[in-house]
Amino acid sequence: MARNARENKAGPPARPRTRSAAKPAARRGRAADNSPYHHGALHDALLKAAERVLERDGLGGLTLRAVAREAGVSHAAPTHHFGDLTGLLSELAAIGFRMFNAAMVAANNSETHPLMKGMASAKAYVAFAQAHPGMYGLMFRNERLDMTRPSLHEAASASFAGLARGVGASRQEKIPGEELEALSLDQAAAIARAWSLVHGFTMLLLDGRLKDILHRMPEGTAPDRLLEAMLRSTGRPPGG
C-alpha cells in the first residue's frame, strides 16, 4: 500500500537508523550551531516561544509544531513537556493571568481615590489587552483551555477575586472575592457591570468594531479617550 513519507520528501527514502560514524557528534542535521543535545531549560523556552507565536500568528497559528519550530527543537519535544496542545495552552494562559494580575495590582496601587482607582484599572485592563492581544484572546476566549489545571485555575481565580475586590473598593464596601462566598444581587450586578463594560470594550476594540465610532469622532480620538468618556458617563439620558 506504499504509505507516504512526507517528512523526507527530497532525501534518500529510508536512511538507516545508525548514523554515519564519520559525522561529528555535535553536528546532527539540526542548525549548524553548537547547541547541545539537551536544552537545559526547554520548558520555559517553549512557553516563551509559544507566546511569540501567539502574538505573531494568532491563536490559529499556535500549534505544537509551530512552537517547536520557534524554539528550534524537534517537533516532538513539546509533547514531552506538555502532553498535548491543551496542556501547553493552559500553562501559557496561566502565565498570562499572572501578568494580567500584576498589571491590575500596579494600576490599583497607582491611585488613592476610589474612583480614580477604578479608572486606572480600566485603562490598565484595556492597555494589557492591546499590548498582548493574542494572550488576552487565549485567556478570555477559552477555546481550548483546561480550566481544571491547578496552575490555570488558581491564576484565573485570583484574577476574578481581584476584580471583585476592586469593584468592592470603588463601592466602598467589601465584596467577597474568594470562592464559595455569596453575593447579593446588587454586588453581583456591580461586578458584572464593570467586567462586561471593560471586557466588551476590549473585545470590540481588538476586533476592530469600534473603528466606525472612532472615525466619526472629533479629530481621530484615541481609544483611551473614548474609554474614559464611556466610563465617566452615567448611561442615562442627558436630562435625567
Place this chain on the structure above:
Amino acid sequence: MARNARENKAGPPARPRTRSAAKPAARRGRAADNSPYHHGALHDALLKAAERVLERDGLGGLTLRAVAREAGVSHAAPTHHFGDLTGLLSELAAIGFRMFNAAMVAANNSETHPLMKGMASAKAYVAFAQAHPGMYGLMFRNERLDMTRPSLHEAASASFAGLARGVGASRQEKIPGEELEALSLDQAAAIARAWSLVHGFTMLLLDGRLKDILHRMPEGTAPDRLLEAMLRSTGRPPGG
C-alpha cells in the same frame, strides 16, 4: 515516489473514469436515493447546512468539506458557489446580521417607553446570542470574514445603525446612524457604553465566565435576572 491517495482507501486503486454501462444512471455511488444530479437550490441549501454545522460543531468545525457533507453533496460543490471558505462564512454572517436586525427591531417595537425599549433590546440581544451562539461568534469575532463583501457590509452597517438609533432614542435625541456622519464625544460614549455592556455580558456569558457570579447569587439566578439588575444599576457606589 508513490503519492498517496486517501480518498479511495479501500476501493480499487484506479477505477477507470468511464462508468460501468450496466449501472443505472440514477444510482451513482452517492446515497442510494433518487436525488437528481442537479440540486436546484444548492446555494441556499449550503447556507442552511453551514448554519447547522456552525451551531453543532462551532466555528472550528465549519469547513467547506463539512458543509458539503451536511448538505449531502460532493465536497467540491461549495467552492463552485462561494469561491472559498471566507466567501461562505461572509454570506452566512450576512444572514446572521439580518436575523439579528429583525430581532432587534421586533424588541424595540414591543415597548413604547424609551427606557423599556432599551431594556427589551438588551434582552433580545442576549437572547439572540444564546439562541445562536455559533452565529453570534461568527458575526462578532470576525475571524475570517470579508467585511468588504457588499451583502455583509450592508447587513453589518444596518445593525450598527440600528444600535445607534436605539441609543439615541433612549437619550431622546437623534443620533446619526448612517455612515460618514459625525458623532459628539457624548454620543460616541453613549453608544460605546451600551454596546460594550451588552456585548461584554454576552461574550462572558457564552464563554462561561459568569458561572462563578451566577452560582454565588441567591438561589440560582438566571442570566436574564443578572442582566436586568446590571442594566438598572448606575455603576456608582450605593451612597453616591
Place this chain on the structure above:
DNA sequence: TGTACATCAGTGAACGCGCGTTCACTGATGTAC
C-alpha cells in the same frame, strides 16, 4: 415537434499541506560503588 448545441451545476479523483501522536532510538547527565 424535433434536434443540435452551448451552458451550467455537480462529481470524484488526485495533489500537497500541516497537524497531533507514536515509537525506537540517541546522547547527556547523574548516581552508586
Place this chain on the structure above:
DNA sequence: TGTACATCAGTGAACGCGCGTTCACTGATGTAC
C-alpha cells in the same frame, strides 16, 4: 579518581487524518433553429 549503569531529554521517521484546491469529466437544462 574512575567506571558501570539507570534515567532522562530530545530526535527523526513514520502514520493517519482532514483540509482547500484543482481538474477533467458528466449529466441536466435551456435555447436556437
